[in-house]
Amino acid sequence: MNSTSSGGATGSAGPTFDPYDNTPELISLRSAAQAGDWPAVRAFVTGLGSVAKVCSASSLLAGIAGVENLLERAAADLPGDPLPRTLLAHRYVVIGWDIRSSARAQYVSREQFEQFHAWLRRAEQLLIEVCAEHPAYAPAWTVRLITARGLQLGQAEARRRYDRLSAHHPHLYNAQTQLLQQVCPKWGGSWEAAHGFARECATAAPDGSVNGALVALAHIEHWLDLEGAERAAYLRGVPVRDDLRFAAQVSVLHPSHRPDWNTIGAHSAFAFAFSLGGHTADAAPHFAFLGDRAPEHPWDYLSDPRASYLKYRKSATEA
Structure with missing residues (x-):
C-alpha cells in the first residue's frame, strides 16, 4: 500500500x-495514566511490539501533567524494571524543559537554567542505572540523548550515547531526531554535521x-x-x-x-x-x-x- x-x-x-x-489508539494510554492505573499503562506499553512505538508512547506520557506521581510509585515498587524508571526520567526531562522554555539560551534566566539542570540531573541518574543494568534498552538511551543536550555534555558524549543505542537499533528514528538537534549549530554542531547525519x-x-x-x-x-x-x-x-x-x-x-x-x-x-x-x-x-x-x-x-x-x-x- x-x-x-x-x-x-x-x-x-x-x-x-x-x-x-x-x-487515536493512544487515547487508552492517556486514560490509564490519568486514572493512575499502572498495570494498564504497563500492559499497553509492553504490548506495543516495537521500540519506536515505545519511544513515542514515552514522549506522550511525559507530557501528561502529574503523571510523575504514578511513575514514582511504579519505579519504587518495581526497582528491577527499566520501564517505569525510563518513563519517569522522560517526565522529569519534560518538567525541566518546560521551566527552561524553548527560547534561545540568551533569553533564559539563571534561575530557569538551575531548575532545568536539576530536573535533568534527576532524570540522568535514573537513566544511568537503567542503561547499566539493561545496556540494549533503547528507550532509555533515547532519553539520554535529550539529557546530554540539555546538560551540555558535548558532541562526543551525545554521539557515544547514540552509538551505544544504534549498535542494537541502527535505524531508530525517534533517537535520530534527537541527535539531529544535537549536531545543529545551536547545540554546538555544524550544518555540515547536521546535513551529513540526516543523509x-x-x-x-x-x-x-x-x-x-x-x-x-x-x-x-x-x-x-x-x-x-x-x-x-x-x-x-x-x-x-x-x-x-x-x-x-x-x-x-x-x-x-x-x-x-x-x-x-x-x-x-x-x-x-x-x-x-x-x-x-x-x-x-x-x-x-x-x-x-x-x-x-x-x-x-x-x-x-x-x-x-x-x-x-x-x-x-x-x-
Whole structure:
C-alpha cells in the first residue's frame, strides 16, 4: 500500500495538532495514566511490539501533567524494571524543559537554567542505572540523548550515547531526531554535521522507512537559523528541493512504506519544507496523506501554525 493512499480526508477544519487525534489508539494510554492505573499503562506499553512505538508512547506520557506521581510509585515498587524508571526520567526531562522554555539560551534566566539542570540531573541518574543494568534498552538511551543536550555534555558524549543505542537499533528514528538537534549549530554542531547525519540516516535505512524525513528536518532547522532574504531563498533553492525529493522518494513516498506512528510527522516535515520553498506540487502528496492530521512541530515555527497549514495545504491541493 502506497502511503498516499491511506491518508486522512482533507476537510476545512484544519489540524488540531493533537497527537491523540492523529493516533487515536493512544487515547487508552492517556486514560490509564490519568486514572493512575499502572498495570494498564504497563500492559499497553509492553504490548506495543516495537521500540519506536515505545519511544513515542514515552514522549506522550511525559507530557501528561502529574503523571510523575504514578511513575514514582511504579519505579519504587518495581526497582528491577527499566520501564517505569525510563518513563519517569522522560517526565522529569519534560518538567525541566518546560521551566527552561524553548527560547534561545540568551533569553533564559539563571534561575530557569538551575531548575532545568536539576530536573535533568534527576532524570540522568535514573537513566544511568537503567542503561547499566539493561545496556540494549533503547528507550532509555533515547532519553539520554535529550539529557546530554540539555546538560551540555558535548558532541562526543551525545554521539557515544547514540552509538551505544544504534549498535542494537541502527535505524531508530525517534533517537535520530534527537541527535539531529544535537549536531545543529545551536547545540554546538555544524550544518555540515547536521546535513551529513540526516543523509546518512536516510540512505542507510531500508527503502520505505521514515528516516528520510531527517533530511527535511535538517533543512527546516537550517532555514530557521537564517534571516531575511537568505531565509526566504533557502528552501527555494534547487539543490535543497532535489535533496528533499530524493529523501521523500526513498521514505514515505516509496511503494514499500507502511505507515506507522512516525509517518504523520515525516509527511508533515516534507509538506512544510516543500511548501515554504514554493514547491507546491511536491508538497501535494504529503498533504494528501495528512488531511486534517498534523503534529505541532514544525508548524510551531510559524507565527500562526494552523492558518499556515491551511494556506499551504490549499496551495498544494490546487497545484
